[in-house]
Amino acid sequence: MSDQRRHPSEATSRAVERSAGELATLASQRMDEHLRWxxxxxxxxxxxxGxxxxxxxxxxxxxFHQEESHPPSAISIFANAPQELTRSVSLRQTLDLVRTVVDVVESRVESLAGPGDEQLLRESVLxxxxxxxxxxxxxxxxxxEARGAWDARLEALVVDGVLRGEADDSMQSRASALGWGDVADVTFVVGTTPAVVGGTVPAVDDLRxxxxxxxxxxxxIxxxxxxxxxxxxxREALRVVEEVSDCFGPGPIVLGPTVPHLFAAGRSARAALSGLSAAAAWPEVPRVVESDALLAERALAGDPQARRLLVDRVHRPLASASHAALLTTATAYLESGGALEATARSLFVxxxxxxxxLGRICDATGYDLTVPREAWTVRVGLSLGRLAGAGTTPPPSAAATGRAGSLASSTVGSPGGSFARLSTPSTTGLLEETSKLSETTS
Structure with missing residues (x-):
């Protein structure tokens, strides 16, 4: 449309000017009638x-009154309260408002425009x-744009608070402003930054x-x-991260444990960051890995939390009085390099x-000694437990020596009695364990 336009007559200009209050009232009435929001x-x-x-x-x-023809500048309409308007009314609703005002003015064109000015008034309104x-x-x-920049700053402050282990009122306020006040099942994830054209902002936006x-x-961030x-x-953070792993750079992506809410995420953050630092010790580390799978590497790297977890999960259950045989078996099995027959011979079972x-050890600790990596994790856990003095660990050599000594003493005497003594302890233990095995199998 050309910028040149015919000027309205004086009568049309005065009629439009006098109708300002009436048009505003009609617009408010029509919005109240037709706009639910x-x-x-x-x-x-x-x-x-209004x-x-x-x-x-x-x-x-x-x-409409101006004598020179030039495109109108309507930005000043929103100059007084743009923030209030954008917070309470969406852009779509603002367009509904514009459409309503246009409909009101168009409905009054015939009564406002002088002879021959009807089309001019309609075109001016449009x-x-x-x-x-x-x-x-x-x-x-x-x-x-302003809100996005502010939200990004708040987001960085919240993540920094999680990294510092802070859960004070300021962090709660920032999290609530971001809509995270009531978000449950929170998991901390860390990997390397991808090489993305445009800097780090596109990488963050792509991941989000x-x-x-x-x-x-x-x-x-x-x-x-x-x-x-x-x-x-x-609660399926591992699956989600596997789906979006392309958003991270090369190397492992480590997930901390899932915690109930954001204010407990410091524990998840510490585990994930510790896992990322220790992941280099596992040559075949998966692309996406949970921090608990790296407990042994984290413990060797000096993570005290990982050491405590390994002792609690591995050594403490096996060091209890009711599981003494399991601890002896685990130690002997690991010392034999995972050889079943050699372990049986060393224990005389x-x-x-x-x-x-071995099945009971897996039930007690969650680790299967027949899997090499899990066996190595158990070995590290048992070593840490011994170093911490958390229980007593009878070495298999001493047990074997003691049993051999009793066998040697039993051979001194009558030949018939020596054979009976030789068979009694091992046969009784074998019958007991075989009975337990048959009950478990059935």
């Missing part, structure tokens, strides 16, 4: 919207409404967008060479007894 606003918010509508009509009248729509989009874009496609909330994410609202005890 307007009716649901508070009185203060309705007043703000002021914007009235400012728009006044601006249209001033522009042209001005277009400028209002563009102005509204500009206001909302600016507000969204990919995670939210799985219905999971995410806070994400880049800290030096590490890409950090805090996932919330899922049947191989089926060793198999049965």
């Amino acid at each position: 307007y009716r649901e606003l508070s009185a203060e918010e309705r007043s703000q919207v 002021l914007v509508a009235q400012a728009g009509i006044s601006q249209f009248i001033a522009w 042209r001005f409404s277009r400028e209002i729509a563009f102005a509204a989009a500009e206001v909302y874009a600016g507000a969204a 967008r990919s995670v939210r496609q799985h219905g999971v909330e995410a806070l994400a 880049v800290q030096r060479s590490r890409l950090i994410a805090i996932l919330g609202g899922t 049947h191989p089926n007894t060793v198999r049965y005890r």
